[in-house]
Amino acid sequence: MSLIPILLESGIGSDVMRPIAAPIVGGMITSTIHVLILVPVFFVLMKEGALRRGTLREEQLKQWRGTLREEQLKQ
DSSP states (O other): OHHHHHHHHOOOOOOHHHHHHHHHHHHHHHHHHIIIIIIHHHHHHHHHHHHHTSSSSSSHHHHHOOOOOHHHOOO
16 A cells, blocks of 8 residues: 555656556555455365365364254255
8 A cells, every 4th residue: 555656656756666666566456356355266166176076074064164954964
């Protein structure tokens, strides 16, 4: 957030600082999206794949999904 004023600045030295700040701001935005969206999605996909293959134990499934009834686990 502190680099945004550097990106918007048009004064003395901005021609030097803008090329430095732009990739840093872009990297911070993309890493935030990666951590908050992509990592949980990949985690769920891996767990569902393990569940389909049958390598996920019932105790792990209960812990992962929270409290589920036994009838839901057998479906």
